Amino acid sequence: MPPLLSIIVPAHNEETRLPQSVDAILEFVQAQPYESEIIIVENGSSDHTAQISQDYASRHPEIQALQEPVAGKGLAVRRGMLAAKGDYRFICDADLSMPIDEVNLFLPPQAPPFDVAIASREIPGAVRYDEPHYRHLIGRAFNLLVRIVTLPGLQDTQCGFKCFRAEAAEELFPLQTIAGWTFDVEILFIARKRGMKIIEIPINWYFNSGSRVRILRDSATMFADLFRIRLNNLKGVYAKE
Numbered sequence: 628m629p630p631l632l633s634i635i636v637p638a639h640n641e642e643t644r645l646p647q648s649v650d651a652i653l654e655f656v657q658a659q660p661y662e663s664e665i666i667i668v669e670n671g672s673s674d675h676t677a678q679i680s681q682d683y684a685s686r687h688p689e690i691q692a693l694q695e696p697v698a699g700k701g702l703a704v705r706r707g708m709l710a711a712k713g714d715y716r717f718i719c720d721a722d723l724s725m726p727i728d729e730v731n732l733f734l735p736p737q738a739p740p741f742d743v744a745i746a747s748r749e750i751p752g753a754v755r756y757d758e759p760h761y762r763h764l765i766g767r768a769f770n771l772l773v774r775i776v777t778l779p780g781l782q783d784t785q786c787g788f789k790c791f792r793a794e795a796a797e798e799l800f801p802l803q804t805i806a807g808w809t810f811d812v813e814i815l816f817i818a819r820k821r822g823m824k825i826i827e828i829p830i831n832w833y834f835n836s837g838s839r840v841r842i843l844r845d846s847a848t849m850f851a852d853l854f855r856i857r858l859n860n861l862k863g864v865y866a867k868e
């Protein structure tokens with residue numbers, strides 16, 4: 628029997644945040660009435676993240692630790708999504724800025740039927756805690772560009788908590804071309820193009836410092852990625868065969 632839920636944790640230089648988060652995720656999944664698996668995907672770290680993940684995997688049968696040579700959140704998530712076996716496949720940032728028990732909001736019976744369910748920090752019912760004003764503003768500026776260039780109407784594409792039905796994950800992730808931070812936009816773009824049902828779920832979100840986003844360097848790439856998605860679309864990269 629495949630598990631109901633796969634929790635995919637991308638981890639890059641996370642030796643300080645990862646153990647606490649994995650402990651919390653383990654405690655959560657062990658308390659649920661359904662089966663889960665946890666897949667940690669490390670790539671390109673220069674610290675002990677890979678070793679820590681392997682240690683967890685060797686001690687807990689429900690944990691797998693995967694490694695890729697080249698860094699990139701998008702690459703890691705794709706690997707985890709395609710290795711996962713769960714009916715529902717949930718991306719979960721290693722900093723657990725969303726309390727892990729809110730995962731159940733993304734599963735039936737709480738969630739209505741969907742192909743892709745994305746956590747939102749912007750729609751009514753969502754609460755952001757402790758986020759510095761400037762960070763929120765940068766996020767809003769990027770979202771404005773996302774809405775203009777690629778995804779009209781989606782208020783928050785960058786939150787690190789998203790759930791995919793198995794069939795949706797298996798259709799979408801093989802088409803992903805973006806290795807870095809903007810992969811979410813690309814995946815949602817393809818999902819929308821293919822008529823999948825995308826829902827937004829408001830969450831409680833706790834800012835914590837230590838983000839791996841390098842604002843200046845990464846925003847230029849992220850901006851360029853939005854146009855790359857458009858270009859790929861024109862070239863038919865996301866079309867059905």
Ligand SMILES: Nc1nc2c(ncn2[C@@H]2O[C@H](COP(=O)(O)OP(=O)(O)O)[C@@H](O)[C@H]2O)c(=O)[nH]1
Nearest residue numbers: 637638639668670698699700703720721838839
């Ligand atoms: N495997 C992997 N994970 C990454 C990479 N870059 C970021 N992440 C993970 O993506 C998640 C979000 O990163 P974080 O720095 O908290 O970004 P923010 O919350 O969006 O500012 C964390 O779990 C990171 O470890 C990467 O290159 N490879």
Ligand SMILES: [Mg+2]
Nearest residue numbers: 720722724838
């Ligand atoms: Mg974070």
